[in-house]
Amino acid sequence: MILVLCRSALFFETLASMAPDEEFRRSPDGDLALFARELERTKPELAIYEASYFIDPAPYRLASAATRFVVAGDPGDERRTDEALRYGAVAALHKPLVPGETLAVLALAR
Numbered sequence: 001m002i003l004v005l006c007r008s009a010l011f012f013e014t015l016a017s018m019a020p021d022e023e024f025r026r027s028p029d030g031d032l033a034l035f036a037r038e039l040e041r042t043k044p045e046l047a048i049y050e051a052s053y054f055i056d057p058a059p060y061r062l063a064s065a066a067t068r069f070v071v072a073g074d075p076g077d078e079r080r081t082d083e084a085l086r087y088g089a090v091a092a093l094h095k096p097l098v099p100g101e102t103l104a105v106l107a108l109a110r
Contacts, residue, residue, distance in 0.1 A: 002045065002106075004020055004024055005049040005050065006029070010092055012024070015102065018097060018103065036063045040063040044064065044069050045067065045074050046067065048072055051083075052080070057088050070090060070093060071085065071091075072092070072093040072094075073093070074106060076097060
């Protein structure tokens with residue numbers, strides 16, 4: 001399962017449509033405490049989060065140590081995306097999403 005923390009329903013739906021064999025679940029927008037509880041409860045294989053929410057995934061690894069975090073960055077947000085990779089995100093998705101690239105990133109993150 002892949003847990004997604006994002007502001008946009010369109011981003012979530014686009015992401016899910018690019019990997020129809022995956023199970024995606026969207027965490028409620030902006031509620032980081034609920035995101036942490038959802039990580040702890042579901043123990044997803046991957047968690048995709050927008051760089052605007054947080055940079056360092058370490059506090060959320062406490063809720064699910066085996067989860068691998070993938071940062072998603074908006075155009076112009078390259079600095080925050082690069083910083084997230086330095087802090088422990090295993091891969092980065094860049095918006096707008098590109099089908100082949102998105103699948104490659106998900107495979108790399110695993």
